[in-house]
Amino acid sequence: MGQPGSTARRWVNACVDVVLSGVKLLQALGLRSGKGRDHAVLHSRKDLEEAFAHFMAQGAAAERFFSDQEAFHTIAQAASESPGAQHYVGGNAALIGQKFAANTDLQVLLCGPVGPKLHELLDDNIFVPPESLQEVDEFHLILEYQAGEEWGPFKAPHASRFIFSHDLSNGAMNALEVFVSSLEEFRPDLVVLSGLHMLAGRGEELQRKRLLEVVNSLSDIPAGVPVHLELASMTDRELMRSVVHQQVFPAVTSLGLNEQELLFLSQAVSGPHAGISSWDGVPDVGMVSDILFWILKEHGRSESRASDLTRVHFHTLAYHILATVDGHWANQLAAVAAGARVAGTQACATEAIDTSRVTLRAPQEFMTSHSEVGTRVVLDPSKPVEQWHRGGVTFHFTPVLVCKDPVRTVGLGDAISAEGLFYSEAHLATGFE
Numbered sequence: 001m002g003q004p005g006s007t008a009r010r011w012v013n014a015c016v017d018v019v020l021s022g023v024k025l026l027q028a029l030g031l032r033s034g035k036g037r038d039h040a041v042l043h044s045r046k047d048l049e050e051a052f053a054h055f056m057a058q059g060a061a062a063e064r065f066f067s068d069q070e071a072f073h074t075i076a077q078a079a080s081e082s083p084g085a086q087h088y089v090g091g092n093a094a095l096i097g098q099k100f101a102a103n104t105d106l107q108v109l110l111c112g113p114v115g116p117k118l119h120e121l122l123d124d125n126i127f128v129p130p131e132s133l134q135e136v137d138e139f140h141l142i143l144e145y146q147a148g149e150e151w152g153p154f155k156a157p158h159a160s161r162f163i164f165s166h167d168l169s170n171g172a173m174n175a176l177e178v179f180v181s182s183l184e185e186f187r188p189d190l191v192v193l194s195g196l197h198m199l200a201g202r203g204e205e206l207q208r209k210r211l212l213e214v215v216n217s218l219s220d221i222p223a224g225v226p227v228h229l230e231l232a233s234m235t236d237r238e239l240m241r242s243v244v245h246q247q248v249f250p251a252v253t254s255l256g257l258n259e260q261e262l263l264f265l266s267q268a269v270s271g272p273h274a275g276i277s278s279w280d281g282v283p284d285v286g287m288v289s290d291i292l293f294w295i296l297k298e299h300g301r302s303e304s305r306a307s308d309l310t311r312v313h314f315h316t317l318a319y320h321i322l323a324t325v326d327g328h329w330a331n332q333l334a335a336v337a338a339g340a341r342v343a344g345t346q347a348c349a350t351e352a353i354d355t356s357r358v359t360l361r362a363p364q365e366f367m368t369s370h371s372e373v374g375t376r377v378v379l380d381p382s383k384p385v386e387q388w389h390r391g392g393v394t395f396h397f398t399p400v401l402v403c404k405d406p407v408r409t410v411g412l413g414d415a416i417s418a419e420g421l422f423y424s425e426a427h428l429a430t431g432f433e
Contacts, residue, residue: 013195014112015138015167016121017090018079019410022052022143022162023151025079033152040235041200042066042164045075052162056145058278059158060260061409063233065165065200072166076139088411089121090140092194092230095414100422101125109186111179112195113138113169131178140165142410158317159406163233167198180217190421191221193252194230200239207239211246218251226253226426227308230417231261240268249299250307253426256417259283259316266291271298272371282318285366286374289395292323293369296393300325311424315339315416318361322396322420326389328427333385335423336396339416346415347403355401362399 031045036054039047042064055062066072079085089098097108101123108126115137119128144161145151196214199207218227229252234240243249244265257265259279267274272290292312300309302325310328313336314321320343322336341353348357368374368388377386379399386397 013091013167013198014094014110014114014118014132015090015140015165016115016117017088017140017142017410018076018085019088019142019144019161019408020079020082020085022056022145023149024084025075025082025141025143026052026151028078028082029075033154036154038062038235039064043068045071048075048164051164052143053151053154055160055162056149056151056156057154059147059156059160060278061160061162061233061258061413062260063163063165063197064235065167065198067166069166072164076141079141080139087117087121089118090142090410092232092414093192094118094122094126095411096192096194096230096418096421097126098123099415099418109182109188111182129178129182131181134169138165138167138169140167144409146405159403159409161409163410180220183220188221188225191225191227192230192421193218193227194232196229196239196243196248197232197234200234200236204238207242208246211242211248215247215251218248228252228254228256228417228421230414231255231257231265233260234264237264237268240265244269244299249295249309250305253308254311254313254421254424255295255309256313256315256413256420258314258413259288262288262291262314266294271295282361282363283316284370285319285321285363285377285397286368286370288314288316288321289323289368289374289390290371292321292395293390293393296323296325297391301328302392313339313417313420315343315413317400317402318363319397319399320416320420324394324396326392326394330425330427331423332394332396333387335420336398337385338423339420340398340400342415342419343412344401344403346412347406347409349407353401357404358401359404360399361402368395 031049036057037050038054039051042048097110100106101108110126110128111132113134114128114132115134117137140163142161142163145156147159149156272294273287301307310325312323320336320340322332344353344358365378367376384398388395
């Protein structure tokens with residue numbers, strides 16, 4: 001995977017990210033910092049104000065759907081015209097594709113809603129089928145904040161961002177048909193799937209229908225072509241349960257997710273440590289390890305289960321873990337290290353790690369499990385990647401050199417997943433004859 005001249009496919013979601021200061025936008029909209037409160041769906045400016053405050057106080061990334069189209073377009077126009085606002089390629093699939101295309105000679109096919117502004121921003125190595133082009137872009141608003149930034153009584157412990165949109169094209173997953181029709185001609189070496197979180201707020205009937213179509217589409221991919229699912233932020237527990245149980249997990253080879261998504265997944269389907277409401281600071285390594293092990297044991301490949309899932313790449317601000325079922329992947333050490341490296345360089349916008357601009361926040365020692373007898377690991381600076389085994393699953397852990405003053409936080413997870421995939425070696429049969 002990731003060899004020069006090979007092909008890769010990204011689908012679906014794609015949009016234009018409007019990146020700007022969250023506090024400055026809300027102030028410009030006349031909103032005041034009041035109480036912080038999470039909302040699964042944003043219905044008004046008040047909901048936006050409360051949800052932004054809630055996640056800013058935690059320093060946690062989140063993404064929400066804004067249901068009022070007219071109100072969203074008014075806010076989006078104000079955001080686009082705001083001093084300092086920047087426009088970037090957006091959407092998990094497009095960002096991962098952009099990362100591959102910009103740094104290698106991989107050819108990327110992007111099946112997603114691509115408007116004129118997004119088309120202009122995409123790398124030349126990304127091909128967009130005519131059926132994916134549309135007259136109007138889908139805009140996602142990325143409200144960033146810095147570590148220590150204040151808004152009324154709220155103070156951000158970490159730099160992060162709050163994302164919201166009124167995205168109907170990605171939510172309906174209209175690129176499914178284009179993906180299937182172009183599969184044979186493009187002959188991918190890798191498929192990256194994203195955008196399932198955009199089904200939130202779309203109604204249970206449409207969710208069930210689209211998830212079934214996703215599974216059917218994945219079944220058309222030739223055996224031996226790995227499929228990576230980038231999970232992204234979800235708030236709908238029934239949707240998450242459907243993704244896990246309606247054969248989506250068994251149909252993908254690899255999974256990428258962060259600490260919010262990992263905990264929500266476990267809560268939605270009653271997995272390990274589902275009783276904790278949120279992470280207290282840096283996520284506990286042993287608890288994360290327990291959930292990753294459970295995902296692969298309950299939903300991954302085994303002698304008694306027909307599943308393709310053999311790899312989970314977990315990333316949080318302070319550290320990354322790559323968990324793989326034994327015998328299916330190689331080069332995991334390089335893959336997890338590469339993901340951690342790109343987190344530090346991309347956040348600081350530097351070609352290499354600048355030691356004066358980064359800090360270490362990973363635990364210096366930790367237990368590898370809390371649900372069974374684990375081992376205690378003490379980090380060795382001369383050996384930055386730790387490894388342990390558990391029940392046929394191998395874990396690779398590495399700390400992240402965290403950028404103190406990040407230039408941009410959005411898209412880090414996608415860059416991490418892309419870099420990890422590029423260095424990973426899948427032990428799979430050839431997909432196309």
